[in-house]
């Protein structure tokens with residue numbers, strides 16, 4: 001379990017019968033090489049004594065926020081900065097509610113507010129409490145905030161019930177905690193992704209747009225974060241919310257998307273462009289609403305700037321991946337785009353096929369490089385996104401550029 005060597009872990013214990021298992025957990029973490037400091041809530045001390053945890057970890061146990069003596073030793077801000085991870089096991093329903101609300105009414109909640117470290121919770125409670133609508137709502141918001149939830153398990157409970165809510169066993173929590181320190185394939189890389197449609201104004205109330213839902217771009221952003229990358233998502237107007245830990249750059253028009261991309265592309269390692277950018281926009285935007293009196297009317301359109309091609313033309317360009325949504329001769333058109341736009345890779349997508357493409361949840365794509373293709377069978381957009389990110393991470397190398405991909 002080398003991932004835990006020298007890692008600084010705050011083990012938060014809250015009030016629940018599973019608190020007795022935290023004693024074993026602390027020993028397992030220490031045996032795996034971690035440095036453990038224990039923070040206990042008031043309720044936790046009803047189940048297990050600070051003295052036990054102090055003896056097991058060899059460090060003083062922290063229990064109070066407003067204790068001048070404790071603050072003079074290692075205060076809550078120092079503790080928050082010290083942690084590589086905050087692991088709260090067991091996490092009671094009450095603690096989850098307080099954390100979801102962003103409270104800072106005791107040492108453990110304040111520390112969670114003050115830390116940049118990842119926060120993992122191992123919930124433990126009666127199965128009815130776990131399934132209660134309030135707990136489930138808190139769970140959802142904790143997940144949206146980027147907290148890591150470990151478990152709970154399903155099985156026999158201390159109260160005699162059988163159901164979901166048992167804390168995971170200490171050995172399982174040890175493995176899951178170690179996993180948080182595994183270096184992921186894209187850690188340290190910055191990925192910029194464009195997503196969604198753009199809107200091109202005709203007059204103050206009308207615009208030209210397309211059917212793009214943004215689902216593919218948002219799924220790619222989520223998969224890239226999972227792979228350890230720092231992700232910026234330049235998104236046209238969609239009804240999705242940004243995945244946790246993704247920096248959102250909202251834009252409306254193709255011109256705005258171009259400006260955001262040119263500002264961010266020089267800072268990134270990989271640029272992925274699934275956005276359905278308008279190829280044309282009205283040459284002149286009417287200042288006032290156009291009247292509906294003429295029988296026919298003409299709107300003159302001018303070509304927009306090609307964003308992905310502009311990024312690929314940068315002197316120190318990132319690894320640049322385009323998308324080709326086509327309704328006919330998919331591979332032929334996609335190969336031409338790969339060449340003309342000087343991309344490193346293109347994802348070809350048949351938007352005329354049943355059940356895949358624009359607004360659907362599924363997709364099936366062919367990845368194309370100058371020298372070979374790889375087809376990904378139909379699957380959910382999230383699954384396809386993971387496969388695309390994994391493939392990019394295998395091919396990505398700042399020293400290899402267009403036309404020289406091997407392997």
Ligand code: C5P
Pocket residue numbers: 194254273274275276277278279304305306307308309321322323324325337
């Ligand atoms: O030429 P076409 O629009 O089909 O090319 C699709 C690819 O080019 C996509 O990756 C899309 O995001 C990108 N594109 C762009 N800027 C434009 C038009 C398309 O980045 N103005």
